[in-house]
Amino acid sequence: MTTEAIIWLIPLPPLLAFFLIVLFTNRSKTLSHIVALLAAFLSWLGGMFVFWRAINVEHLGVHPFTSSIPWMPTGNTWFEIGVQIDPLSAVTLFFVAWTVLMIFIYSVGYHNFGQPRGDQDRPGLPPHGSTVKDAHGHAHKVPSIEPMYSRFFAFIGLFAFGMFLLVVTNNLLILFVGWEIMGLCSYLLIGFWYGKPSARAAMIKAFITTRVGDVFMLLGIAYLYFATGTLSYNEIFSNPETLYQLATTSTGFLGLSVAGLVGLLLFIGAVGKSAQWPLHVWLPDAMEGPTPVSAMIHAATMVSAGVYMVIRIFPLLAAGAEPGYPTQTMTVIAFIGTFTAIFAATIALAQNDIKRVLAYSTISQLGFMFAAIGIGAYVAAVFHLVMHAFFKALLFLGSGSVIHGMEHGVLHTGDHSDPQDMFNMGGLRKKMPVTFWTFVIGGFALAGFPLITAGFWSKDMIFAEAFGNSHWGVFITLALAALFTAFYTMRQITLTFLGAPRSEPAHHAVESKWTMTLPLVVLAFFSITAGWSGIEHDFPLIGGILPNWMHDFVGATLQEHPELLEFSLIPLFVSLVVSLGGLSLGWLTYRKVKVGDADPLMKPLGPVYTLLKNKYYFDELYDWAFVRPSIWFAETFVYLWVDKKVIDGILHWIAYITSVIGHFLRTYIDKLIVNGFGALVGEGTKRTGRSIRIIQTGRVQQYMISALVTIVVISAVFYYLLILTP
Amino acid sequence: MVPLSWYLLLAAALFSVGLYGVLARKNAIAILMGIELMLNAVNVNLVAFWRYRTPELIAGQAFAVIVFATAAAEVAVGLALIISIYRRRNTVVAEDIDLLKF
Numbered sequence: 025m026t027t028e029a030i031i032w033l034i035p036l037p038p039l040l041a042f043f044l045i046v047l048f049t050n051r052s053k054t055l056s057h058i059v060a061l062l063a064a065f066l067s068w069l070g071g072m073f074v075f076w077r078a079i080n081v082e083h084l085g086v087h088p089f090t091s092s093i094p095w096m097p098t099g100n101t102w103f104e105i106g107v108q109i110d111p112l113s114a115v116t117l118f119f120v121a122w123t124v125l126m127i128f129i130y131s132v133g134y135h136n137f138g139q140p141r142g143d144q145d146r147p148g149l150p151p152h153g154s155t156v157k158d159a160h161g162h163a164h165k166v167p168s169i170e171p172m173y174s175r176f177f178a179f180i181g182l183f184a185f186g187m188f189l190l191v192v193t194n195n196l197l198i199l200f201v202g203w204e205i206m207g208l209c210s211y212l213l214i215g216f217w218y219g220k221p222s223a224r225a226a227m228i229k230a231f232i233t234t235r236v237g238d239v240f241m242l243l244g245i246a247y248l249y250f251a252t253g254t255l256s257y258n259e260i261f262s263n264p265e266t267l268y269q270l271a272t273t274s275t276g277f278l279g280l281s282v283a284g285l286v287g288l289l290l291f292i293g294a295v296g297k298s299a300q301w302p303l304h305v306w307l308p309d310a311m312e313g314p315t316p317v318s319a320m321i322h323a324a325t326m327v328s329a330g331v332y333m334v335i336r337i338f339p340l341l342a343a344g345a346e347p348g349y350p351t352q353t354m355t356v357i358a359f360i361g362t363f364t365a366i367f368a369a370t371i372a373l374a375q376n377d378i379k380r381v382l383a384y385s386t387i388s389q390l391g392f393m394f395a396a397i398g399i400g401a402y403v404a405a406v407f408h409l410v411m412h413a414f415f416k417a418l419l420f421l422g423s424g425s426v427i428h429g430m431e432h433g434v435l436h437t438g439d440h441s442d443p444q445d446m447f448n449m450g451g452l453r454k455k456m457p458v459t460f461w462t463f464v465i466g467g468f469a470l471a472g473f474p475l476i477t478a479g480f481w482s483k484d485m486i487f488a489e490a491f492g493n494s495h496w497g498v499f500i501t502l503a504l505a506a507l508f509t510a511f512y513t514m515r516q517i518t519l520t521f522l523g524a525p526r527s528e529p530a531h532h533a534v535e536s537k538w539t540m541t542l543p544l545v546v547l548a549f550f551s552i553t554a555g556w557s558g559i560e561h562d563f564p565l566i567g568g569i570l571p572n573w574m575h576d577f578v579g580a581t582l583q584e585h586p587e588l589l590e591f592s593l594i595p596l597f598v599s600l601v602v603s604l605g606g607l608s609l610g611w612l613t614y615r616k617v618k619v620g621d622a623d624p625l626m627k628p629l630g631p632v633y634t635l636l637k638n639k640y641y642f643d644e645l646y647d648w649a650f651v652r653p654s655i656w657f658a659e660t661f662v663y664l665w666v667d668k669k670v671i672d673g674i675l676h677w678i679a680y681i682t683s684v685i686g687h688f689l690r691t692y693i694d695k696l697i698v699n700g701f702g703a704l705v706g707e708g709t710k711r712t713g714r715s716i717r718i719i720q721t722g723r724v725q726q727y728m729i730s731a732l733v734t735i736v737v738i739s740a741v742f743y744y745l746l747i748l749t750p
Numbered sequence: 751m752v753p754l755s756w757y758l759l760l761a762a763a764l765f766s767v768g769l770y771g772v773l774a775r776k777n778a779i780a781i782l783m784g785i786e787l788m789l790n791a792v793n794v795n796l797v798a799f800w801r802y803r804t805p806e807l808i809a810g811q812a813f814a815v816i817v818f819a820t821a822a823a824e825v826a827v828g829l830a831l832i833i834s835i836y837r838r839r840n841t842v843v844a845e846d847i848d849l850l851k852f
Contacts, residue, residue: 725844729773
């Protein structure tokens with residue numbers, strides 16, 4: 025089979041798994057997860073094969089693996105769909121395949137496969153645990169299996185299909201299809217425990233918020249199709265003439281060129297999907313879903329799709345830019361990304377829920393990537409995207425493992441303190457060693473711990489690009505955001521794992537099963553080694569030992585190969601200071617937190633802490649600005665006024681008029697004329713019959729006499745008429 | 751030769767006698783006989799017209815034969831009806847056979 029055929033086949037197994045589970049195997053939990061895991065494994069296998077082929081081909085950027093078929097007739101031409109693997113999609117495919125497979129494996133353990141059914145578990149609610157009796161007759165409360173286990177695997181199967189489809193496609197329309205499939209799965213999986221009102225609210229919030237972005241994205245795609253007549257990557261992004269034309273045609277809207285406007289619209293779609301300010305509000309709430317979902321959808325893959333798409337359209341964004349003078353759209357992207365990076369990082373400082381901290385750090389890190397795109401650092405954005413996918417998936421899965429251990433403690437002790445609140449944890453280092461060490465690796469990668477972690481290299485590359493191209497605002501803000509990142513990461517690690525346990529459940533937490541720890545170990549491996557693919561050549565001491573593969577490989581996607589920057593020690597120094605400084609500050613601040621202590625930041629920050637704790641009141645602001653007006657519009661304006669008064673009023677009026685007309689017709693037309701005529705005919709016939717029936721005597725001879733008389737009379741008449749008066 | 755009108759007068763007389771019999775007699779068998787008279791009056795007419803008008807064709811005679819056959823059949827049916835009525839109601843008086851009234 026050719027490589028192209030394999031690429032076509034990569035997305036299919038998860039889709040088949042989805043239908044198989046939904047239609048046939050959903051009664052059997054074992055069969056369902058075997059089907060799903062097998063599908064993820066096949067896609068992983070295909071992905072690895074394609075990746076291996078991709079890195080062994082010369083000039084993949086100029087001659088990507090591509091194949092397409094005519095799909096939809098558009099007048100005289102055909103709209104073609106197909107697959108394409110160029111360096112960008114190859115590296116994306118690599119991390120998507122790995123994270124998807126790991127998360128599938130992790131889900132088996134996370135949903136307590138192999139545990140007994142719960143005593144009071146019901147579909148739509150998280151498992152409550154079940155009581156078992158041991159050999160000595162003691163009753164124990166142990167975790168119970170998820171009631172909707174098969175359903176979960178069906179959904180993540182469909183999700184994986186959407187993601188693979190998005191990665192392997194060669195045009196924006198199918199990308200949008202995959203994008204929306206993931207949006208649907210995100211909705212279904214955030215509300216997986218639909219028995220919880222908070223999960224229901226979160227699923228609706230996520231769906232509607234991303235929909236805002238998607239509408240603009242669809243507009244952008246439509247405009248691009250209108251302007252160029254194609255949506256294929258190759259025909260638009262690799263064609264200098266088309267790009268030149270798009271960049272020089274003005275739209276008359278804010279002085280933007282077609283390329284600028286389309287880029288802006290598509291970027292708004294990515295803002296929704298990748299949870300950038302101001303559409304970031306859905307992602308923290310999306311943590312209502314099961315943790316593998318948070319890891320997969322809301323950290324590693326789906327939110328990366330937004331960044332992937334913007335990186336994909338980078339030639340369009342950069343079209344018409346002079347060196348040192350980015351386009352307006354790029355400036356907007358850089359601003360939004362930088363702002364989001366610092367904005368979300370500050371919120372993360374004051375969150376106590378272990379998953380919410382990670383959610384805000386995801387938003388912040390995605391902001392780093394957008395900032396990198398905005399300043400034209402194409403390779404740095406891709407690099408950070410890949411690294412982030414690994415270490416953030418690791419962190420989320422690690423936090424899921426922590427929560428799992430805490431829930432075990434909750435069941436064991438019957439102490440119902442919140443198993444997700446970091447202030448209830450502490451001392452888990454010894455209880456959950458694998459989770460601890462992998463979490464530290466992930467956390468240090470997030471914080472950019474120098475030299476060994478992947479996050480350091482990718483973040484350093486962004487700093488170097490911002491510094492080298494003199495984007496001082498971006499550079500300083502991102503450095504500050506990185507400092508906060510390191511701080512809250514260490515805060516999280518310290519509160520969760522170090523010190524002494526601060527609650528009963530934390531005392532009795534246990535390490536998770538191998539199905540959960542194996543993915544952690546694998547992802548931890550990538551969180552360290554993946555970064556070595558992008559070490560700058562001039563880096564002191566270790567530069568040049570390994571080639572800067574990331575730059576050479578991914579940079580080749582672009583028509584103009586991006587130039588390597590002059591190496592500078594200043595961004596490196598800043599990077600070291602913020603990560604190490606943040607980490608040590610975090611450790612110093614939180615190492616002595618005792619049971620019942622308030623957050624040590626609360627006092628020095630004062631009202632600012634409250635502001636951060638409440639996420640700058642964005643939820644309240646949106647509630648006041650959008651939700652309540654919408655509810656008022658729906659309930660008061662549309663329902664009470666338009667519907668009840670105007671539309672119902674018109675209907676009632678029509679009904680009244682009709683009733684009056686009907687009454688008139690009935691009384692004067694129907695009863696009088698129609699019924700009268702009917703009665704007349706009936707009655708008349710009856711009377712006539714009654715009066716003439718006396719002549720029917722039954723006597724033959726009388727009939728004959730009357731016949732004779734009739735004949736004589738008729739004959740006489742005819743005789744008179746025909747003979748006498750001719 | 752006897753003129754045609756004589757035959758026609760005979761036939762008319764015969765018809766009238768038959769008609770009178772049909773209308774005035776009480777006995778159903780007599781009524782049937784009146785009908786036979788009227789049929790035969792028609793036969794006389796047919797034969798007379800044939801002899802005087804179209805002697806070269808055979809249609810008139812053929813018609814008369816058909817009328818005979820019809821009359822024979824009619825008598826057979828009629829008498830059978832009368833016998834049947836007689837058996838059930840024990841009368842052949844036409845006045846009494848009046849079930850076909852309202």
